[in-house]
Amino acid sequence: MSDGFKGLTLLLSSLLLAWTLTGPAMNYGGIWELRVHPHRNVEVHLSNTTILIGTLSRSWDGDFTLHTTDGIRQFSREKIRFMSIPFNEELAKKRNESFFYSWRSFFPAAVVLSIYTSFLLYSFKFLRRWDSKVD
Secondary structure (H helix, E strand, O other), X not given: OOHHHHHHHHHXXXXXXXXXXXXXXXXXXXXXXXXXXXXXXXXXXXXXXOEEEEEEEEOOOOOEEEEEOOEEEEEOHHHEEEEEOOOOHHHHHHHHHOHHHHHHHHHHHHHHHHHHHHHHHHHHHHHHHHHHHHO
16 A cells, blocks of 8 residues: 555545534533532523523433432433523633633544544555655
8 A cells, every 4th residue: 555545545544534523522421510510500492491490410312411409300412492601700700710610621632633633644645655766
């Protein structure tokens, strides 16, 4: 197998990897962040005109979990008409003090990006070697 073919295969594989995994990684990061730092006093309006108020987090499968005084309610995104999340000044100060307060939200995407970058650099090694042989 020639170096040019290896390099091109790695380059295309890394692009495909980044294209397919970045979205799910961002979604996973959002779920992880909301599990650690749930929103309090959220008003959720469901499609059946039910209004619920409680602490909002997410389960690992992507469904929303609302802890109310009546118990725990779990529902999918399709069942939500809209949500109202009140502004929390204390939480806003914590987030503004440090960029890394919400590190869980971008960590999975950073891992995908680092894997993509390593594949990309490795593929350029083969392409440069192939290019020098062609000359």
